[in-house]
Structure formats: C-alpha cells, structure tokens
Amino acid sequence: TFVAGSQPTQGCCGAELHRKSLSLTHCIEKKGLMMSRSVVLLLVQLAVLHSHCDAFSTSFPTSALHHLLGTRRAAVTQVRGLRGTVCAENYVALTRELGKNGKLESVLKSKGIETVEIPCIEFEDGPDLNKLPAALKEEWEYVVVTSPEAADVFLKGWNSAGKPELRVASVGAGTQQVLSAGGIKPVFVPSKATGKVLAQELPGPEQGGRVLYPASAKARKEVQNGLTDRGFSCTRLNTYDTVSAKWTPEQQEQAQKAAVVALASPSAVKTWVDYIGTSAAAACIGETSGSACKEAGFQRVFWPEKPGIDGWAEAVADALQGAEVAK
Numbered sequence: 463t464f465v466a467g468s469q470p471t472q473g474c475c476g477a478e479l480h481r482k483s484l485s486l487t488h489c490i491e492k493k494g495l496m497m498s499r500s501v502v503l504l505l506v507q508l509a510v511l512h513s514h515c516d517a518f519s520t521s522f523p524t525s526a527l528h529h530l531l532g533t534r535r536a537a538v539t540q541v542r543g544l545r546g547t548v549c550a551e552n553y554v555a556l557t558r559e560l561g562k563n564g565k566l567e568s569v570l571k572s573k574g575i576e577t578v579e580i581p582c583i584e585f586e587d588g589p590d591l592n593k594l595p596a597a598l599k600e601e602w603e604y605v606v607v608t609s610p611e612a613a614d615v616f617l618k619g620w621n622s623a624g625k626p627e628l629r630v631a632s633v634g635a636g637t638q639q640v641l642s643a644g645g646i647k648p649v650f651v652p653s654k655a656t657g658k659v660l661a662q663e664l665p666g667p668e669q670g671g672r673v674l675y676p677a678s679a680k681a682r683k684e685v686q687n688g689l690t691d692r693g694f695s696c697t698r699l700n701t702y703d704t705v706s707a708k709w710t711p712e713q714q715e716q717a718q719k720a721a722v723v724a725l726a727s728p729s730a731v732k733t734w735v736d737y738i739g740t741s742a743a744a745a746c747i748g749e750t751s752g753s754a755c756k757e758a759g760f761q762r763v764f765w766p767e768k769p770g771i772d773g774w775a776e777a778v779a780d781a782l783q784g785a786e787v788a789k
Contacts, residue, residue, distance in 0.1 A: 471670075495787075497658050554745070554778055555720040557582040557730045559707070566724060568633045569775040575782060580717050581707045582725075582733035585611055588679050590699035594619035597674055597699060599626055603666055604650070605674045608633040608641045608657050608685060610726075615701045617644035632659050635767055655751055655769040661688025671695050679703040680729050682750075704729040709737060722781045724774065728754035735759070745781040 482601045502626040525624040556563035560581045567577050598620055605628050607613050632648035633636040635654025641648055652660040671694040675686055679700035717738050725731050726747040731754040743762040746752040748769030755763045766773025
C-alpha cells in the first residue's frame with residue numbers, strides 16, 4: 463500500500479509517475495479544489511499503484527477515488543490490497559470533559575474536519591471545597607481563577623457566600639466568559655493565558671498582598687510559587703479534583719485510530735498517554751498542555767501562541783496536516 467512520501471512501486475519509472483502526476487493534477491485543477499500537497503501526492507501514488515498492481519486494480523473502486531477528489535480532507539481512506547483492508551482515519555479526538563467540546567467541534571466542522579468526542583477527564587469535589595464559601599467572605603487583594611471549571615466551582619461558592627465584593631483575576635478568555643456569565647467581571651486578565659504569565663503580570667502586591675487561589679488538586683504550583691516569589695501571600699484551596707474518565711471499548715478503539723488528539727490540560731495528557739500512548743499528533747490549547755505533551759514523549763506537538771478556541775482549531779488543522787504528511 464502506498465502512503466504519502468513513499469517511493470513508487472517497483473517497476474514504475476519516473477517518467478510514468480510524472481505523467482500520472484500531471485494527469486491527476488489537471489483533474490484536480492479542473493474541479494477547482496484546494497487540496498494539501500500530501501493528499502495530492504497520495505492520490506497520485508494511488509493512481510500509479512492502480513495501474514501497476516492487478517490485485518489492487520480489481521479491488522480499488524473508481525468511486526472511492528472520486529470521493530477523495532470531492533473532499534478537502536477524507537475522513538476515512540480505505541485501500542484494499544493483497545492483505546485485506548487498511549484504514550487511515552483522519553479524525554480528531556476531542557478530550558475535554560463530556561459536553562464541553564462543542565465550541566472546538568463547531569469551529570473544526572466549519573473547516574471540514576471530522577471529530578469524535580472521547581473525554582479524558584471528569585471532575586470530583588476537592589478536599590477544600592467546603593472551606594470556599596467562608597474563605598470568600600474574607601478580605602483578599604485578589605481571587606485568582608485559572609480555568610473554566612475552577613470558575614464554575616468558584617461561582618457556586620461565591621453564591622453560597624452571599625456574593626461578596628471581590629477582585630477576581632482570570633487566566634484567559636474562556637475562564638473570563640464563565641465568570642462574566644455568572645456575574646463576576648474580572649479586574650485583570652494577563653497578556654497570555656497561562657498561569658505562569660498571570661503570576662508574573664498580576665499588579666501588586668498591595669493591601670497586604672493576600673491572594674486566594676481556588677484550584678484543581680492536580681494543578682501545578684506555577685501560580686502560587688510565582689505569586690509568592692513576587693511578595694504575595696497566596697492561599698491555595700483544592701476545591702475540585704480532576705480524574706481520568708472511564709472509556710468504553712468503542713471509545714478505546716476510536717482513540718487508537720485518531721490521527722490527532724486535541725488536549726486542554728496536563729491531566730488530559732496523562733490520561734491519553736496512560737490509555738493510548740503518544741503515537742498520535744497532539745494539538746494543544748496552549749503552552750502548558752503542549753509542554754506536558756513533550757514531557758510525556760509526544761513527537762508531534764502543536765499549540766497556538768495565544769490560547770483560545772480559534773488558535774486551538776488552527777493547531778488542530780496543522781497537526782492533521784502533519785499527520786497526513788507523516789503517513
């Protein structure tokens with residue numbers, strides 16, 4: 463079976479490959495398609511293989527080639543050869559908690575990219591959750607919120623505390639959206655949506671520099687350490703915990719076939735690696751998840767300079783393009 467970047471089948475001369483390439487390129491241009499170089503190369507090689515392998519020629523339907531020519535990215539390219547069926551499934555696994563993948567899915571769909579939801583994480587109450595309402599009634603220079611889930615948990619505690627006046631710092635646009643929808647307008651958002659940059663750029667300290675940091679029990683210590691190093695007095699409450707989601711056999715099989723996995727947290731990275739490994743290309747929401755992927759051993763890792771859904775979607779598209787070339 464031919465893949466993009468491989469050598470022509472034995473007995474196919476360079477002149478014939480060139481002739482086939484010109485013919486197929488003309489066909490593509492006539493249809494007015496915008497196709498990646500790797501997909502064009504794959505189709506050229508399939509055309510050459512079609513004419514040189516009798517077994518392939520009798521089992522590779524022309525309609526399949528037409529289907530490939532009619533789509534920018536084929537979700538499933540199926541090639542039947544001497545040894546049965548080989549499937550290369552170019553869909554993207556979305557791994558946020560169940561029901562939280564809709565925004566990315568919508569943007570990817572508009573780009574013609576197929577997705578499947580395979581949650582890697584779910585949330586449980588943290589050991590400090592009951593302490594949150596009372597803590598929110600105290601005087602704080604800032605309450606620092608660094609994820610949409612942390613924002614959800616914070617808002618529940620804030621309502622239970624009677625909605626006291628608080629100065630809230632949000633790590634980025636996604637977290638800011640959740641806070642704003644719940645009635646909190648953040649007073650500070652860093653130039654880059656990472657906990658490290660938030661800790662570096664947060665104004666102050668003043669008024670004693672007391673900061674409350676409600677977080678996941680598995681969150682790294684970049685925020686509290688960075689704030690403490692700058693002279694803030696940081697109190698961390700582990701208000702929720704992030705645990706690995708349980709997969710069905712069907713989800714396990716889907717994950718194994720995914721060309722790209724979209725990851726939004728180090729916890730999701732750990733679950734994916736524990737269940738599947740690092741063979742897929744990883745498209746991360748930002749640098750924090752990207753660094754976790756590199757530390758875990760992923761060879762192909764993509765993330766936007768500034769975290770966010772649109773940038774994340776571009777990283778997914780780049781990762782999918784890289785996966786096509788790698789094949």
